[in-house]
Amino acid sequence: MKRAVLLGVLLYGLLVTGLTLITGEFLVLALPLLVYLGAALLYGPGKLQLTATRTFSADRVFSGAEVAVRVAIVNRGRALEQIAVRDVVPPALQVIDGAPELLTALGPGEQTVLEYRLQGRRGRFDFPGLQVAASDRLGLFERWTTLPAAGRLLVLPDVIKLRRLAIRPLRTRAHAGPVPARQGGSGIEFFGLREYQSGDPMRWINWRASARHPHSLFTNEFEQERIADVGLILDARQRSDVHSKGESLFERAVLAASSLADLFLGDGNRVGLLIYGGFLDWTFPGYGKVQRERVLRALARAEPGESLVFERLNFLPTRFFPAKSQLVLVSPLCADDLAALVRLRALGYQLLIVSPDPISFELDRLDPHPQLELAARIARLERAPLLRRLRQAGIQIVDWRVDDPFDSAVHASLGRTPHWLRSVGAGR
Amino acid sequence: MSLTRGALSLTTLLAAALLALAYSLNGYLGWTVVAVLLGALWLLGQRRRWRWAGPVALASFVGLAALGTWYEFGAWWMAAAVTAALSAWDLEHLARRQHELARVEREKQFERQHLGRLLAVDGLALLLAGIALLIRFQFTFGGALLLGGALILGVARAVRFLRRESGRELPPSGSTTPLVHPRWRDSFARIVGNPWGDARVRYRAPEDEPAPR
Structure with a gap:
C-alpha cells in the first residue's frame, strides 16, 4: 500500500501545483500517474476465494527423514493476475x-x-496455513489473506x-517374560530347593541333596521369568537442561x-511414560507396538519447561506407577534431587537412573580456556x-557421557551388578 | 538477464536520458548532471536491491520533470520522462518480487503479460498526454479549484476504499486443541486427587492417538 500512497502523493502534488499555477502542463504531467492508478484500480483483485489442501508423503517420520509436502491451491473466484503464495514452514x-x-x-x-521436501529434528510441527498476497499485474493494490491449510507433521x-x-x-506381572520374578517355578536360573512333589519332572530332582537325606x-x-511394569520418567525441567552451541542436553535425554x-x-513389558517438566505429560502404561507409538509421539512433543511446582522432584506422582515396580528416570540430576529419589527407593520402587552427564556435555562444547x-x-x-549417595541407597545409575554410544554406556554400567548392590536387593 | 531486468535497466536509462537531454539542450548543465547522477544512483540501487532507491528516484524524477515543465521544456517530453520513470519503478517492484519468491510459475509468460499491461498503460498515458496538449480551453481560477477539489476528493476516497478492502483476513479461530481433554479431567482428579494445586496437567490430545494396528 506504500506504493499507492507514494503515487497518490505525487499525483496530488502535480494536480495541486498545476491548479495553483493555473498551468495545464502540470496536469499533463500527472496523466501517466493517473492512468497507472486507474489501471490498478480497474484490474485490482476482488474478494479472494481460494481453497488450499495440504498433503504429506508421511505425517510421522523419524528424525532426519525427508517428507514431501504438496499444497494444492484452487481459485474459486475471479481471475487473479498476480498472486504470491508463501507456506509458513515451522522454523x-x-x-x-523445492x-x-x-x-x-x-x-x-x-x-x-x-x-517441496523438508526434513527436521524431533518435534511436533503444526503448519498454520498459507500467506497469500493477490494484486493486479501492476502490484499497486494488494489484498492479503491467510489461507487455512492446516497440517501436522x-x-x-x-x-x-x-x-x-x-x-x-x-x-512383576502375571505373564511370562524376561524379568526374574523372585519366585520359584519353571525357568532357567536356579532359585532353590524344595521337597519333591508328585508330578515334578525327574530331571529336576537334585540327586546330591537327596543323597544326604x-x-x-x-x-x-x-x-520364574515374567514381564514387569516399567515407569519411564523423563526429566524435562528447564533447570536440569544444558544448552551449548545450539545443542541441548535434553535431546540426548529424549x-x-x-x-x-x-x-x-520389545521385551514385552508394560511401559508408561511421565514427562516431568513445565507440566505433567502422562502416557498411560501399555504393551506392544501401539504403546511404542504412543510413547514416541509423547517424546516427539516433549519440551523442557519451567514450573514452580515441578521445580524439584518432590512432586513425582508415585500413584501413577504400580507399587514396587521398576522406575527408570532419565535425568541429568540436580543437587537437590537426592532426597526425592531416596524416598522413591524407600517406597519400594526399583530405581534406575540414566543420567546424561551435563559436565562433559558442556566441557566438550566450550571454547578452550585455562x-x-x-x-x-x-x-x-x-x-x-x-x-555415590544414590548408589548407596540402592539405586542403579548409568552416568552417560553423551558423546559415548548409549548402548556401551548402559552395558558398562549395568553389565554386571556389583555385589554390594546385590546385597541391598537391587540386582541379581 | 531476465526480460524484467532488461526492461528495468532500459526504462531507467530512458527516463534519465530524456530529462538530461531536455536540460542540456536548454542549457541547464547543473540539472543535467543531477538527472544523470540520479539515474546512476537508481541503477546502482537496483543492482544492490536498496528498497529506498526506487521511491526516492521516482519522486526525484517527477520533481525534475515538474521543474522542466516550469522551465517550459515541452510538456510531452517531460510526460514521457515521467512515464519511463513510472515504468522503471513498477518493474523494480516486479523484479524484487521475483527475487524474493523462490519460484515463479511460467515465468516468461508472466513477464510478458506484465510488460504488455505496462506498455498499454504507458501508451494510453502518452496518448492522453498528447491529446491533452492539443485541446486547450480556458477556465477561471474558481473553476480550476473546484475541479481540483473534486479530483483530489475522488482519488482520496478511492485510495481509502482500497486500503480498507485489502486488510489482512485472519484464519478462523477455535481450531486449537483444549489443554485438558474434558473426558480425562474428572477421572484424573479422582485418581490423583490433584496434589499439585494449580499446576497444569496436560494429557494427550485424542488426535495424537495412533491407530491400532
Whole structure:
C-alpha cells in the first residue's frame, strides 16, 4: 500500500501545483500517474476465494527423514493476475528441495501446486496455513489473506537398538517374560530347593541333596521369568537442561528415553511414560507396538519447561506407577534431587537412573580456556557425592557421557551388578 | 538477464536520458548532471536491491520533470520522462518480487503479460498526454479549484476504499486443541486427587492417538 500512497502523493502534488499555477502542463504531467492508478484500480483483485489442501508423503517420520509436502491451491473466484503464495514452514524444519513459495497468476477455477521436501529434528510441527498476497499485474493494490491449510507433521525421536538390560523389580506381572520374578517355578536360573512333589519332572530332582537325606527327595526350583511394569520418567525441567552451541542436553535425554522405551516394550513389558517438566505429560502404561507409538509421539512433543511446582522432584506422582515396580528416570540430576529419589527407593520402587552427564556435555562444547578444566573438576566434585549417595541407597545409575554410544554406556554400567548392590536387593 | 531486468535497466536509462537531454539542450548543465547522477544512483540501487532507491528516484524524477515543465521544456517530453520513470519503478517492484519468491510459475509468460499491461498503460498515458496538449480551453481560477477539489476528493476516497478492502483476513479461530481433554479431567482428579494445586496437567490430545494396528 506504500506504493499507492507514494503515487497518490505525487499525483496530488502535480494536480495541486498545476491548479495553483493555473498551468495545464502540470496536469499533463500527472496523466501517466493517473492512468497507472486507474489501471490498478480497474484490474485490482476482488474478494479472494481460494481453497488450499495440504498433503504429506508421511505425517510421522523419524528424525532426519525427508517428507514431501504438496499444497494444492484452487481459485474459486475471479481471475487473479498476480498472486504470491508463501507456506509458513515451522522454523525448526529445513526445506531441502523445492520452494514453499510461489508467484503466479490464477484464472477462475485454475489450480496451482506448491511442492517441496523438508526434513527436521524431533518435534511436533503444526503448519498454520498459507500467506497469500493477490494484486493486479501492476502490484499497486494488494489484498492479503491467510489461507487455512492446516497440517501436522510429527518427527519422532531416534531410537537406538539396545542389548537386553537386566532389571529386577520387586513385583512383576502375571505373564511370562524376561524379568526374574523372585519366585520359584519353571525357568532357567536356579532359585532353590524344595521337597519333591508328585508330578515334578525327574530331571529336576537334585540327586546330591537327596543323597544326604535318604528318606526324602528334593527338587530344584528355578526362578520364574515374567514381564514387569516399567515407569519411564523423563526429566524435562528447564533447570536440569544444558544448552551449548545450539545443542541441548535434553535431546540426548529424549534419545535415551526412546531407546529404553523401545527396549522394554520389545521385551514385552508394560511401559508408561511421565514427562516431568513445565507440566505433567502422562502416557498411560501399555504393551506392544501401539504403546511404542504412543510413547514416541509423547517424546516427539516433549519440551523442557519451567514450573514452580515441578521445580524439584518432590512432586513425582508415585500413584501413577504400580507399587514396587521398576522406575527408570532419565535425568541429568540436580543437587537437590537426592532426597526425592531416596524416598522413591524407600517406597519400594526399583530405581534406575540414566543420567546424561551435563559436565562433559558442556566441557566438550566450550571454547578452550585455562580455567575450564578446573571448573569442570569442581563441578565433578559436586556431582560425584550425589551419585555415590544414590548408589548407596540402592539405586542403579548409568552416568552417560553423551558423546559415548548409549548402548556401551548402559552395558558398562549395568553389565554386571556389583555385589554390594546385590546385597541391598537391587540386582541379581 | 531476465526480460524484467532488461526492461528495468532500459526504462531507467530512458527516463534519465530524456530529462538530461531536455536540460542540456536548454542549457541547464547543473540539472543535467543531477538527472544523470540520479539515474546512476537508481541503477546502482537496483543492482544492490536498496528498497529506498526506487521511491526516492521516482519522486526525484517527477520533481525534475515538474521543474522542466516550469522551465517550459515541452510538456510531452517531460510526460514521457515521467512515464519511463513510472515504468522503471513498477518493474523494480516486479523484479524484487521475483527475487524474493523462490519460484515463479511460467515465468516468461508472466513477464510478458506484465510488460504488455505496462506498455498499454504507458501508451494510453502518452496518448492522453498528447491529446491533452492539443485541446486547450480556458477556465477561471474558481473553476480550476473546484475541479481540483473534486479530483483530489475522488482519488482520496478511492485510495481509502482500497486500503480498507485489502486488510489482512485472519484464519478462523477455535481450531486449537483444549489443554485438558474434558473426558480425562474428572477421572484424573479422582485418581490423583490433584496434589499439585494449580499446576497444569496436560494429557494427550485424542488426535495424537495412533491407530491400532
